Amino acid sequence: MKTEIGVDKTSEPTTEREDVSSRVDLAVALGEVSMANPVMPASGCFGPELAHLLPLEQLGAVVTKTVFAVERAGNPAHRLTETAFGMLNSVGIPSPGSERFRNGLLRQYQAGSGNVVVSVGGLFTQEYYTIAEDLADEDIAALEVNVSCPNLEHGGLAIGTSPQGVADVVQGIRGITDLPLFVKLTPTVSSIGEIAKAAEDAGATAVTVSNSFSGLAVNIYDRASALGSGAGGYTGPAVKPLALKLVHDAAQAVDIPVIGCGGISTAEDVIEFLIAGATAVQIGTATFTRPTAMSEIIADLEPLCHRLNVSKISELIGTLDTPTPSRNLS
C-alpha cells in the first residue's frame, strides 16, 4: 500500500548537518536481520582496514568481499580504471579460501560489528554448497550469495542469468543452513523480476539488486582493453538510475525485502532507493572516492527524514507514486 509522504517543498536542502530534536527511527529489518539503519557496504568495497575511518558498529551491517571455498588469485593488472562517471574494475575476486577466511578476516569483522554478512561465491554450483557448509556454524548474521560469478558448468555465463541456476544454488544452500540468505543478482538479465522470484521461491530472505554492470574501456594507443583481464564491472554514479529501475522491478515481483545497490553516494540517493522499493542499501564505489561516505550518509539520514516528515525511515519503503515505470516504451 502506498502512503502519503508530506514533503515540505519550502524547506531548502542544507549542506550543514542539522541538530535534530526528535529522533527519527532509522531501523529496518531484512527478515530476521534487524539493522539500526539501512546502510551497509557493498561486497568488495570496504573492510576492517578502514575501521579507523568508520567504526563498523555505526553500520546497519557489514558485508565481506565474496569468499570462495578454495584459495584463488585475482585477475591480472590493471584491475581498476576510472571512467567519466564511474569506475571499471576486474579485480576477479581473489579469495583466501574458507579456512584462512574463517581464522583471519572473519574474526576481524566479528570484532567490530553486530551484523556480519558473508558474501559467498562459486564457479560451480557445488562450490556454493561447500562454502555454505564451511560457514554454517559461524556466528554471522546472513550469507549473501553472489550469483554473478561466472558458472564454468555453463560456458562461463553468470549463474544468476538463469532462474533455474539461481534456484539450484539457493535451494541447495537452504538445505545446508538456516542462516538468512541475501541473493545478490546480476543486472545483466532481461527480467530481474523473474530471477528475483526464482530466488524467493527457492528460500531467499532478501535479494540484493544489483551487482556491477559489464563494461569496457579501450586504450586507443595500443588498441587494447584498459583492464588486464579484458572487460570489467562498471559501478558508481552513472549506474544509479539503472539500479533504481531494477530495484523497482524486483520489488514489484517479490514479497521478500530488496537491498538496493548501485551508484549510491548521498543520503538523498538512499531515500530514492527506499522509495523505489528497497528496504536497505549497499554502498560501493562512493567509499573509494570518499572513505567516510557511509558515515556521512548515516549522519544525514535523520535530518533528511525530518525534512520529508517521516518519523520512521521504513515508512518510505516502496512508496513510489507513479504508474509502473516499466510501461515506458520510449
Ligand SMILES: Cc1cc2nc3c(=O)[nH]c(=O)nc-3n(C[C@H](O)[C@H](O)[C@H](O)COP(=O)(O)O)c2cc1C
Ligand atoms: C573494486 C570492487 C570490488 C568488488 N568486489 C565484489 C565482490 O567481491 N562481490 C560482489 O558481490 N560484488 C563486488 N563488487 C560489486 C559491488 O559490491 C557493487 O555491487 C557495485 O560496486 C555497485 O555498487 P556501487 O555503484 O555503489 O559501487 C565490487 C565492486 C568493486 C568496485
